[in-house]
Amino acid sequence: MKTKNVLIGITGGIAAYKSCQLIRYFKKSGYNVKVIITKNGLQFITETTLRTLSENAVYSDTFSNSNEWSTEHISITDWADVFIIAPATANIIGKYANGIADDALSTSLLAYNKQVIIAPAMNDKMYNNPAVQRNISSLLAQGVFFVEPGYGDLACGYKAAGRMAEPDEIFRESLYFLNKTEKLEGRKILISAARTAEFIDPVRYISNCSSGKTGFRLAEASSFRGAETVLVSGPSDEKCNNFIKRIDVVSSEDMYREIIRESKDSDCIIMSAAVADYTVRKSDRKIKKNGDEIKLDLIKTKDILKELGSKKKKGQILVGFALETEKGVTNAKKKLAEKNLDMIILNETSKDNPAFGTDSNRITIITKSTIEKLPPMDKSEIAEIIFEKITALFNRGTE
Ligand SMILES: Cc1cc2nc3c(=O)[nH]c(=O)nc-3n(C[C@H](O)[C@H](O)[C@H](O)COP(=O)(O)O)c2cc1C
Numbered sequence: 001m002k003t004k005n006v007l008i009g010i011t012g013g014i015a016a017y018k019s020c021q022l023i024r025y026f027k028k029s030g031y032n033v034k035v036i037i038t039k040n041g042l043q044f045i046t047e048t049t050l051r052t053l054s055e056n057a058v059y060s061d062t063f064s065n066s067n068e069w070s071t072e073h074i075s076i077t078d079w080a081d082v083f084i085i086a087p088a089t090a091n092i093i094g095k096y097a098n099g100i101a102d103d104a105l106s107t108s109l110l111a112y113n114k115q116v117i118i119a120p121a122m123n124d125k126m127y128n129n130p131a132v133q134r135n136i137s138s139l140l141a142q143g144v145f146f147v148e149p150g151y152g153d154l155a156c157g158y159k160a161a162g163r164m165a166e167p168d169e170i171f172r173e174s175l176y177f178l179n180k181t182e183k184l185e186g187r188k189i190l191i192s193a194a195r196t197a198e199f200i201d202p203v204r205y206i207s208n209c210s211s212g213k214t215g216f217r218l219a220e221a222s223s224f225r226g227a228e229t230v231l232v233s234g235p236s237d238e239k240c241n242n243f244i245k246r247i248d249v250v251s252s253e254d255m256y257r258e259i260i261r262e263s264k265d266s267d268c269i270i271m272s273a274a275v276a277d278y279t280v281r282k283s284d285r286k287i288k289k290n291g292d293e294i295k296l297d298l299i300k301t302k303d304i305l306k307e308l309g310s311k312k313k314k315g316q317i318l319v320g321f322a323l324e325t326e327k328g329v330t331n332a333k334k335k336l337a338e339k340n341l342d343m344i345i346l347n348e349t350s351k352d353n354p355a356f357g358t359d360s361n362r363i364t365i366i367t368k369s370t371i372e373k374l375p376p377m378d379k380s381e382i383a384e385i386i387f388e389k390i391t392a393l394f395n396r397g398t399e
Helices: 014-028 047-054 072-079 090-097 104-110 130-141 167-179 213-224 252-263 304-310 328-338 379-396
Strands: 005-010 032-037 082-088 115-120 150-153 159-163 188-193 198-201 204-206 228-233 244-248 268-271 278-280 298-300 317-324 343-348 363-367 371-373
Touching: 005 014, 005 072, 005 104, 014 032, 014 047, 014 082, 014 167, 032 047, 032 072, 032 104, 072 104, 082 090, 082 104, 082 167, 090 104, 090 115, 090 130, 115 130, 115 167, 167 213, 188 213, 188 252, 198 278, 213 228, 213 244, 213 379, 228 252, 252 268, 252 304, 268 304, 268 379, 304 317, 317 328, 317 379, 328 343, 328 363, 343 379, 363 379
Parallel strands: 005 032, 005 082, 082 115, 188 228, 188 268, 228 244, 268 317, 317 343
Antiparallel strands: 150 159, 198 204, 278 298, 343 363, 363 371
16 A cells, blocks of 8 residues: 655644654654644754654745755645644634745645644634634634644643644544545444453452453544444543544443444444453442452353344344453354354464553454454554455445
């Protein structure tokens, strides 16, 4: 696949230093990056830093003899698959909204006809100024995507809303636009992720090691294909883009309730969460440290996958996960049949493949008629492969 091109515009705000991290995220993920910076932006960060991080010449002066092309504002925008302005000052937002092209960045913005992403950063009084809000509304109406500023310490000493979104959030939202297709448009995909926590008493719980990385990467892959994506997640440190509807739950009972509710009109359900098999008879008060042993009463939880399998509608695709330490394929095939699944993803956890918490994994994809063992790979690549298979199942109907 062709490497995608990311153009980052930097303007004169203190958050300019955070753009360095944004460039690094894209470079680390294999994207090409070029930078345009305003004259005022260069008061905050140097061209040398940006050239070194992006591994490309930096464009800042419309008429400079060192530009690669005499009409650099056209060639650089033809080159870019997305154009991100981070940080975006009140000034650049105003210029763009009103069609002003008086420097390299504002001229390039007007010459660009693909997706523009803006991460505003400014003092809260500037941000809430009616003129700025009017300009933002006008850009929103023309399809510009805004990564909203957050609440926090501002350079002016105030604690308020106006702080640029963190680079990892800008990166995540941009990935959506860079990878967007319409392969699953009109479909609703429901995904469960991470672990559940079963409370023993008001302050303690039992749980497992599932990080949620696989489920979150699956939700991203689903959103990239244009599906309406619902992610029901147990406790997790993972984050997802804003095109995914995220529902946070804690216990297996919460997970059951949300999944059953959302499953009714879903075209595909992927149960990647490690839901507890047993919950605890919870004490209303904190259990005291009395005696050398205590006993917990464990009660079997509801089998969500089994219930989904038994109620499966015609054409609905149901995907389960199996984590095994022995007889992996045999046990996974049994689960596939017993729970009426269309596909099961087998994780075989071992010393060299912990499966939990890591960014990569080695899985086997099993359907009613196929078994495919994949080499170790990144969880986002795994999500892409699983979604190619789900798309194929949709196209030819379930087996
Ligand atoms: C220390 C300092 C920090 C600034 N931070 C911001 C900011 O975060 N957001 C903003 O809109 N303007 C900020 N400004 C004002 C802009 O730099 C000013 O409006 C400038 O004209 C913007 O030019 P540009 O959009 O071409 O980069 C700051 C100014 C100074 C001196």
